[in-house]
Amino acid sequence: MLKPTVGPIIGHTTTNHARIFIRGELQKNLQVFAGLRYRASNTTQWSNALLIKLDESRDLSDVFILNDLQEDTEYEFQTGWFCPMSPVHTVDSVAELPLQWPRELYRLRTRCNKPLQARAYILGSCRYLRLTAGVPILPLLGDRIFTSINQLIEGAQPPISATVMSGDQIYADDLNLIAPDRSYKDILCKYRAAFSQPGIQRLMSGTSTYMILDDHEIEDNWPANADAADAADDELYRNAMAAYELYQVSHSPAYALTTNGQLDHASLEHYWYQFSEGDIEWFVTDTRTRRNLSGDEPRILDEAQEQALCNWLINSAARVKFVVTSVMFFPDRQLNGDDAWQGFAQQRLRLLETVRTHSIKNVVVVSGDVHGSLTSRLSHSEDADFEIHTVVSSPLCNSKLLPYAKASTFVLDQPLVRTAAGDYSHELTSEVISEDNFAHMVVEADHILINYHDRDGKQLQSIAIKLR
Known part of the structure; x- marks a missing residue:
């Protein structure tokens, strides 16, 4: 899996939700997929991989949606893109592949709803x-x-x-x-x-x-x-x-x-x-x-x-x-x-x-x-x-x-x-x-x-x- 060519961009974030943009790259007319996994900081268990097939009509970019997050909590995530050699892969089938995640860790923090907080x-x-x-x-x-x-x-x-x-x-x-x-x-x-x-x-x-x-x-x-x-x-x-x-x-x-x-x-x-x-x-x-x-x-x-x-x-x-x-x-x-x-x-x-x-x-x-x-x-x-x-x-x-x-x-x-x-x-x-x-x-x-x-x-x- 390769690092995003653009991004990740952390967008709209709430107490339990975050949007993360990434872009991949076209290689030899192969299909392009993107993946993301996340976990609460200071924990060891990663989430299941979120996977998206990237499309040229969207300039090989898309947005991952993270739901059911905990309020006022720091999360870390890894993300990247890859091109499987087989032309018949789908989002479901690439989920079975042994993905090699990029080493870089990114972090985001969910919102806190407490009033009067600085x-x-x-x-x-x-x-x-x-x-x-x-x-x-x-x-x-x-x-x-x-x-x-x-x-x-x-x-x-x-x-x-x-x-x-x-x-x-x-x-x-x-x-x-x-x-x-x-x-x-x-x-x-x-x-x-x-x-x-x-x-x-x-x-x-x-x-x-x-x-x-x-x-x-x-x-x-x-x-x-x-x-x-x-x-x-x-x-x-x-x-x-x-x-x-x-x-x-x-x-x-x-x-x-x-x-x-x-x-x-x-x-x-x-x-x-x-x-x-x-x-x-x-x-x-x-x-x-x-x-x-x-x-x-x-x-x-x-x-x-x-x-x-x-x-x-x-x-x-x-x-x-x-x-x-x-x-x-x-x-x-x-x-x-x-x-x-x-x-x-x-x-x-x-x-x-x-x-x-x-x-x-x-x-x-x-x-x-x-x-x-x-x-x-x-x-x-x-x-x-x-x-x-x-x-x-x-x-x-x-x-x-x-x-x-x-x-x-x-x-x-x-x-x-x-x-x-x-x-x-x-x-x-x-x-x-x-x-x-x-x-x-x-x-x-x-x-x-x-x-x-x-x-x-x-x-x-x-x-x-x-x-x-």
């Missing part, structure tokens, strides 16, 4: 990895920050529950004006290269990773730059989404399980999803593929997603509610801000009014996109009980051709929006970081601590958000 997360977005002819150029630059994240995770207390990547995990367009990636084959190649670099591979093989796309998984400022009458743009979108579903969505909660506890490949209805841990809940929005730019009121979320988000905000009993949006919720930009929530003012106001009129506490918006990191606070002139915080973490690795955001990038000297019921005004609660960075966020009983670190792991600043 929990920690890694936040980041916008990871640029330049490829030429399918080969990474200076790959250490695009992977360097993940080595620093791994070093922080090793000694982190509380332990890191998950990494949340809020967009632009790849740059499919890659600023390549000569031959931008548009084919399915080329975009798959980009994912394989991006997710198999040693630093990010180590991170995702040991920590649950949740992802949502932004524009560069397709094309810069998609869909504003798309031509509805252009068949090539339609083909680009289909190719980009097919690759995205394999490498980012497949191990997320967006897919349902079948009645026998396996991944239901036919169940994907939308890319937005929710997950939770104890008294902390997350709503990860899709602010890219359900946009409607026509009509009197442009929408960044489709109607069903907006309604689901509002219902969750109103009805969830979570102590802290994190809303992930790949583009900035606030503050607005001085220039070219219409790609973010600034361009969808009516829908944004409806969400703000939902939070304010229902007196919803401890709402924090997590985003990326702007190639600068910051925290900010939104208040209301006539409602002292209202506040929403944003935590922005971007970029993990910038291109030298793209500028970093600065404080002067944002509109900070006037209210975000004026209404008859009062003004929504915002302020920065941190400095704006204008370099490659990631955020280490710790949710305590009475506050959230956000520590920003540079690509070498050095702490840049620390911000505390008081919980109510």
Whole structure:
């Protein structure tokens, strides 16, 4: 059995369930199978082997589902792929073979449902990895920050529950004006290269990773730059989404399980999803593929997603509610801000009014996109009980051709929006970081601590958000 060519990627994990993505490789037109076995750490008895036949239609990748796990328990697992010589093997018949497992052990920890327990997360977005002819150029630059994240995770207390990547995990367009990636084959190649670099591979093989796309998984400022009458743009979108579903969505909660506890490949209805841990809940929005730019009121979320988000905000009993949006919720930009929530003012106001009129506490918006990191606070002139915080973490690795955001990038000297019921005004609660960075966020009983670190792991600043 050989090590995965991509992965393992630990995805959605609950108190009793985990999803693990791996990819194999085609060899001499033989059938390809993948296997995984696991056990609670410090025990000796392995589970029965989980086996999957890998298919070229899924780029020889798939997701193992681990069910009936114990809460707040560390497990270790081995996984890999193999090609039996006989062309007539099935999943049942290869189970009888004496498999030689790869020696490497990976570890995961199931969730704990205890309330008020401190929990920690890694936040980041916008990871640029330049490829030429399918080969990474200076790959250490695009992977360097993940080595620093791994070093922080090793000694982190509380332990890191998950990494949340809020967009632009790849740059499919890659600023390549000569031959931008548009084919399915080329975009798959980009994912394989991006997710198999040693630093990010180590991170995702040991920590649950949740992802949502932004524009560069397709094309810069998609869909504003798309031509509805252009068949090539339609083909680009289909190719980009097919690759995205394999490498980012497949191990997320967006897919349902079948009645026998396996991944239901036919169940994907939308890319937005929710997950939770104890008294902390997350709503990860899709602010890219359900946009409607026509009509009197442009929408960044489709109607069903907006309604689901509002219902969750109103009805969830979570102590802290994190809303992930790949583009900035606030503050607005001085220039070219219409790609973010600034361009969808009516829908944004409806969400703000939902939070304010229902007196919803401890709402924090997590985003990326702007190639600068910051925290900010939104208040209301006539409602002292209202506040929403944003935590922005971007970029993990910038291109030298793209500028970093600065404080002067944002509109900070006037209210975000004026209404008859009062003004929504915002302020920065941190400095704006204008370099490659990631955020280490710790949710305590009475506050959230956000520590920003540079690509070498050095702490840049620390911000505390008081919980109510």
